[in-house]
Amino acid sequence: MGKRIYNFNAGPAALPLPVLEEIRDNFLDYKGSGMSIIEASHRSKWFDDVINDAVDRTKRLLGLGDNFDVLFIQGGASLQFCMIPMNLTIEDKPVDYINTGTWSTKAIKEAQIQGKDVRVLASSEDKDFYYIPKDFQVNEDASYLHFTSNNTIKGTQWAKFPESGDVPLICDMSSDFMSRPFDANPFGMIYAGAQKNIGPSGSAMVLLRKDMLDRVPDNIPTMLKYSTFAEKNSMFNTPSCFVIYTTQLVLKWLEETIGGLKEMERMNKEKAKVLYDFIDRSDFYRGTAANDSRSLMNVTFRLPDEDLEKRFVDEALKEGMGGLKGHRSLGGCRASIYNATGMEAIKALVEFMAEFEKREG
Ligand SMILES: *Cc1c(COP(=O)(O)O)cnc(C)c1O
Numbered sequence: 017m018g019k020r021i022y023n024f025n026a027g028p029a030a031l032p033l034p035v036l037e038e039i040r041d042n043f044l045d046y047k048g049s050g051m052s053i054i055e056a057s058h059r060s061k062w063f064d065d066v067i068n069d070a071v072d073r074t075k076r077l078l079g080l081g082d083n084f085d086v087l088f089i090q091g092g093a094s095l096q097f098c099m100i101p102m103n104l105t106i107e108d109k110p111v112d113y114i115n116t117g118t119w120s121t122k123a124i125k126e127a128q129i130q131g132k133d134v135r136v137l138a139s140s141e142d143k144d145f146y147y148i149p150k151d152f153q154v155n156e157d158a159s160y161l162h163f164t165s166n167n168t169i170k171g172t173q174w175a176k177f178p179e180s181g182d183v184p185l186i187c188d189m190s191s192d193f194m195s196r197p198f199d200a201n202p203f204g205m206i207y208a209g210a211q212k213n214i215g216p217s218g219s220a221m222v223l224l225r226k227d228m229l230d231r232v233p234d235n236i237p238t239m240l241k242y243s244t245f246a247e248k249n250s251m252f253n254t255p256s257c258f259v260i261y262t263t264q265l266v267l268k269w270l271e272e273t274i275g276g277l278k279e280m281e282r283m284n285k286e287k288a289k290v291l292y293d294f295i296d297r298s299d300f301y302r303g304t305a306a307n308d309s310r311s312l313m314n315v316t317f318r319l320p321d322e323d324l325e326k327r328f329v330d331e332a333l334k335e336g337m338g339g340l341k342g343h344r345s346l347g348g349c350r351a352s353i354y355n356a357t358g359m360e361a362i363k364a365l366v367e368f369m370a371e372f373e374k375r376e377g
Contacts, residue, residue: 022361025339026168026314027191028211030356034273035265054258058251066257066264067249073267077277080200080223087222087242088250088260093190093209094122096220100186101127103232103242104205105159112158114178115139116148117167118345119188137161145170147306158183159231160204166192168212169343171316171350172309177202184228192313193221194270195355196281204228212313213354215263219256270355280355287353287362288312294366300377301369304348318348325349328372335368337361 023030046053049062056062071086080086089095100123105111110133113124117140127134138152145167154161161180166173168191177185177198184204193208200206204225211217224242232243244252250260274280292310295301295317304316319325325348329341342348351365 019336021333021336021338022364023338023357024351024353024361024365026212026343026350026352027209028217029213029339029352029354031215031262032266032269032273032356035262035269035356038265039262053261056257058254058257063257063261066261067251067255070260070264070267071249073264073271074221074223077194077267077270078197078200078223083226084200085222085224085226085229085246087224087245088219088255088263089222089245090219090256092211092218093119093188093207093220096188096207096222097123097126098130099240099242100160100162100205100207101130101132102236102240104186104228105132106231109133109157109159110135110155112137112155112161112183114149114152114161114163115141115145116164116172117145117170118343119167119169119190120162120164123162123164123188140172146172146304146309148172148174148309152178154178154180154183156181156183160184160186162186162188164188164190166190166195166311166313168314168352169346169350171303171305171311171314173311173313175308184225190220191352191354192311194267194277194280195284195313197277210259210263212352213356214266215259217259219259221263266356274355283359284312284353284355287357287359288315290359290362290366291315291351291353294369298369298373300373313352313354315351315353316342316346316348317350322347324376327376331372332365332368335364337365337368340365 043052074086101111111127112135115136138149140147140149161183165187185202186205189206190209191212193213206223207220209220229243232241238244295303302318332340340349342350
């Protein structure tokens with residue numbers, strides 16, 4: 017086998033090695049079926065067990081009650097930007113959003129396209145989204161309040177979620193889903209594109225509080241209704257079987273190997289601390305997110321100039337560390353350190369950063 021890199025990609029991103037190995041080992045003959053899981057019918061017992069186990073593990077890991085449906089919906093997180101206002105707006109009630117970056121901006125745009133009464137409650141656009149807004153007033157007459165828990169591109173994250181009273185929170189958790197425990201009760205809906213922390217790309221996991229289904233209008237297309245997915249256990253049509261299978265194995269890894277989300281959070285905090293502490297001690301590297309808004313998942317930083325940044329990224333790859341280039345909209349560097357990127361990857365990166373600084377600083 018060729019050497020695997022330390023993978024700092026933002027998404028699709030690193031998956032746990034034991035999960036990849038399990039997929040490989042079972043690929044040609046899944047549990048004695050004589051076929052791979054992606055060749056089996058989604059109506060078969062084999063696949064039924066996979067999706068049900070994925071749902072059960074999600075509920076256990078997050079401590080969700082039976083008042084939540086766990087759904088898999090094709091189209092990634094971006095389709096959710098459109099489905100949320102389409103399904104979950106209460107007639108004549110505005111929809112509220114907090115704008116903390118590129119992904120929130122896209123979510124807002126999809127609600128505006130549909131002619132919803134969109135209010136942007138708070139925004140950090142004034143300072144190029146480098147912080148998480150703090151002082152804002154929540155409206156009690158909103159259909160919902162939407163926010164993005166982790167801003168993958170700018171490297172900011174909500175340490176504590178906004179409080180919205182009786183208004184259900186809706187959260188895009190694409191890039192920090194399953195990285196820490198949280199209380200799901202204030203949420204009407206939570207969604208995450210699978211490819212950051214729980215699986216391959218192309219689908220989103222959606223946690224929907226069941227009472228939200230009452231809002232789904234009749235006159236929207238079948239495949240765009242949450243009720244379609246809820247009524248058919250995400251199998252109204254052929255689901256993305258491979259995404260769901262991989263997600264199931266990642267959730268099993270989280271439960272059985274890591275030991276749950278509390279432990280995962282402890283590890284994630286430790287990893288991020290090593291990297292931020294190093295950046296803070298250095299005069300050569302400069303973190304780009306406000307200190308109190310820093311993400312534990314995406315660490316964004318700059319070097320003294322763009323030429324050095326380019327060489328840093330290229331030379332890091334030669335040393336076996338991939339994916340360190342910042343998002344094309346922002347430049348700079350970014351180390352995405354999701355659940356599957358272990359402490360040994362962080363240590364290797366910090367060692368390389370120190371060596372590069374010594375040579376070039
Ligand atoms: C990556 C990402 C998305 C987009 O996900 P797709 O599955 O590509 O649509 C949306 N929101 C956040 C926070 C992301 O990190």
